[in-house]
Amino acid sequence: MNRGIVAFNRVTADGYFAGPDGSLEWVVPEPEVDARGAESVPSFDTILFGRRTYEMFERFWPRAVDDAGSARPPHAPGRTAAFDTMATWVDAATKVVFSRTRERLTWRNSRLVRDFDAQAIEAMKQERGKDIIIFGSGSIVSQLARHGLIDEYQFVVSPSLLGSGQPLIGGAPAPTSLSLLEATAYQSGNVLLRYAARPGPRLTDR
Numbered sequence: 001m002n003r004g005i006v007a008f009n010r011v012t013a014d015g016y017f018a019g020p021d022g023s024l025e026w027v028v029p030e031p032e033v034d035a036r037g038a039e040s041v042p043s044f045d046t047i048l049f050g051r052r053t054y055e056m057f058e059r060f061w062p063r064a065v066d067d068a069g070s071a072r073p074p075h076a077p078g079r080t081a082a083f084d085t086m087a088t089w090v091d092a093a094t095k096v097v098f099s100r101t102r103e104r105l106t107w108r109n110s111r112l113v114r115d116f117d118a119q120a121i122e123a124m125k126q127e128r129g130k131d132i133i134i135f136g137s138g139s140i141v142s143q144l145a146r147h148g149l150i151d152e153y154q155f156v157v158s159p160s161l162l163g164s165g166q167p168l169i170g171g172a173p174a175p176t177s178l179s180l181l182e183a184t185a186y187q188s189g190n191v192l193l194r195y196a197a198r199p200g201p202r203l204t205d206r
Contacts, residue, residue, distance in 0.1 A: 003124070004131045004151035005048070007141050008037075009168055011155050016165030017138060022052065026160040030190045031080065033156055038082035041089040045130040048144075050137035051099035057135075058107050061090045096124075098140055116140065118147040125149070138168050145172040152196050153178065159189030 009017050010027050018024060049057070064087040095110040105112050113120075121144065124132070134141060144150045178195035185191045 002126060003046075003129055005121075005125065005144060005149055006044075006131060006133045006152045006154060007144070007150050008133055008135055008154040009141075009156070010158060011168060012158055012160045012162050012165070014161045014163070015167055016162045017136060017168040018166040019162055020165050022166070026158060026162060028158045028160065028188050028190055030156060030186055030188050031082070032186055033190065033192060034080065034082045034086070036192075038085040038089075041085065043131050044089075044093065044133045046094040046096060046124075046132040047090070048132060048134040048137065048140060049095060049097045050140045051097065051102060053136035054095065054097045054099070054110075057090065057095075061087055062107060065091045098137075116143050118143070118149065121147070121149050138166055138170070141168060142170045142172065145169050145176070148197070150197055152181070152194065155193045155195075157191045157193060 010024070011017050012026055019026065064083070091108070093109065095105075095107065096113055097105060097110055098113050098116055100114055102112060134144070141150070177198050179198055180193070181196050182194040183191065
C-alpha cells in the first residue's frame with residue numbers, strides 16, 4: 001500500500017491559515033482536536049515543511065522536549081499529555097524541508113531539499129513507511145495540490161474572520177472535487193473537516 005499525504009491546518013472561517021504577518025493569534029484552542037492529533041501520530045513518520053513553517057517548529061518543539069517544565073502549548077492554556085506526545089513525535093519524526101535559502105539544518109532527523117520535485121514526492125509515497133503529514137507551509141501545500149499528491153485534507157476551521165491574510169492553497173486545479181469524510185463541531189466554535197481527494201490520474205500517467 002502506498003503512503004498517503006495528509007495536509008493538516010487550522011484556518012479561519014474566511015479561509016486564511018495565517019495573518020498578513022504570519023500571526024496565529026486568531027486560533028481558538030481545541031483540546032479535543034489536540035487529543036485526536038496525539039492519538040493519530042503513530043500513523044505518521046514523516047513531516048513535509050516549507051522553510052517558514054519549519055523555522056517556527058524549529059524554534060519551539062525542541063525546547064518543548066528539552067524544557068518540559070516551562071514550555072507551553074501554542075494553542076492551549078497549559079501543558080497536557082497530548083502536548084507531550086506531540087512534542088516527542090515531532091522531534092523524532094523525519095522532517096523534509098523545502099528551501100533554497102537555508103544552508104544547513106541542525107534539528108535532528110531533518111533533511112534539506114532545494115527544489116520541489118513532484119516526481120520525487122511521488123517516489124517517496126511509493127517507499128516503505130508510514131504516512132506523511134504537512135502542517136502550514138502554504139506554498140508547498142499548493143504545489144502538492146497542483147500535482148494531485150495530497151490524499152486527505154484536514155482543516156480545523158476557527159470561528160474567526162481576518163479579512164486579509166495568507167490563503168492556504170493557491171493555484172490548485174479548478175474545479176477540484178473532494179469527498180467529505182467527517183465534519184465535527186465543538187463547543188468552542190471550531191469545526192473539524194476531513195476531506196479525501198477523489199482518485200485521479202497518477203503523476204506517472206500524465
